[in-house]
Amino acid sequence: DSGVTQTPKHLITATGQRVTLRCSPRSGDLSVYWYQQSLDQGLQFLIQYYNGEERAKGNILERFSAQQFPDLHSELNLSSLELGDSALYFCASSQSGGSGNTIYFGEGSWLTVV
Amino acid sequence: GNSVTQMEGPVTLSEEAFLTINCTYTATGYPSLFWYVQYPGEGLQLLLKATKADDKGSNKGFEATYRKETTSFHLEKGSVQVSDSAVYFCALNAGGTSYGKLTFGQGTILTVHP
Numbered sequence: 546d547s548g549v550t551q552t553p554k555h556l557i558t559a560t561g562q563r564v565t566l567r568c569s570p571r572s573g574d575l576s577v578y579w580y581q582q583s584l585d586q587g588l589q590f591l592i593q594y595y596n597g598e599e600r601a602k603g604n605i606l607e608r609f610s611a612q613q614f615p616d617l618h619s620e621l622n623l624s625s626l627e628l629g630d631s632a633l634y635f636c637a638s639s640q641s642g643g644s645g646n647t648i649y650f651g652e653g654s655w656l657t658v659v
Numbered sequence: 660g661n662s663v664t665q666m667e668g669p670v671t672l673s674e675e676a677f678l679t680i681n682c683t684y685t686a687t688g689y690p691s692l693f694w695y696v697q698y699p700g701e702g703l704q705l706l707l708k709a710t711k712a713d714d715k716g717s718n719k720g721f722e723a724t725y726r727k728e729t730t731s732f733h734l735e736k737g738s739v740q741v742s743d744s745a746v747y748f749c750a751l752n753a754g755g756t757s758y759g760k761l762t763f764g765q766g767t768i769l770t771v772h773p
Contacts, residue, residue: 587766648693650703650704
């Protein structure tokens with residue numbers, strides 16, 4: 546158990562809908578990351594927050610947004626969903642944003658868009 | 660930009676065989692290097708890491724040495740078990756303006772037969 550908690554574990558929704566994925570980081574970790582894993586793209590970095598502020602942005606679509614709340618939990622919002630958004634979405638956390646920090650991953654949220 | 664290249668899989672071995680999964684990287688500066696493992700139906704788990712040149716990371720019989728001269732971080736295990744069957748990801752954290760985000764290789768599927 547990494548200590549990173551993600552909900553829901555599985556989600557099936559229709560095209561055009563909006564979903565919210567939730568993440569609780571490990572106790573004491575200030576940095577939260579979101580990654581997308583798909584068969585064709587592999588593991589892609591989406592976005593990072595540090596202590597409530599956006600720190601780095603990757604290949605995140607404009608239809609997607611995220612935030613980190615004062616209690617450090619984070620949410621990833623996916624809207625106007627398309628079939629191609631079906632993927633495993635990982636949340637991860639680390640103590641800070643330094644390069645040597647170990648990043649711990651949750652078990653992921655499986656999103657299926659039908 | 661930063662990138663990680665892993666040997667193409669899948670890799671199929673018999674139990675007790677020697678394992679090598681090659682990983683090379685491109686990065687500016689002095690990245691930290693990681694191996695993560697994903698067991699079937701599970702999230703990513705940190706297997707080992709190395710934060711500077713010539714460091715050796717090790718865990719559960721797996722080893723990898725950070726070779727700056729060849730920009731490599733090959734994963735090895737002397738005697739694999741059926742329970743090692745999983746997908747293995749090499750990753751780097753370049754630090755600096757990349758902050759804490761990880762750049763992953765494409766993953767190598769390992770199957771170990773009894």
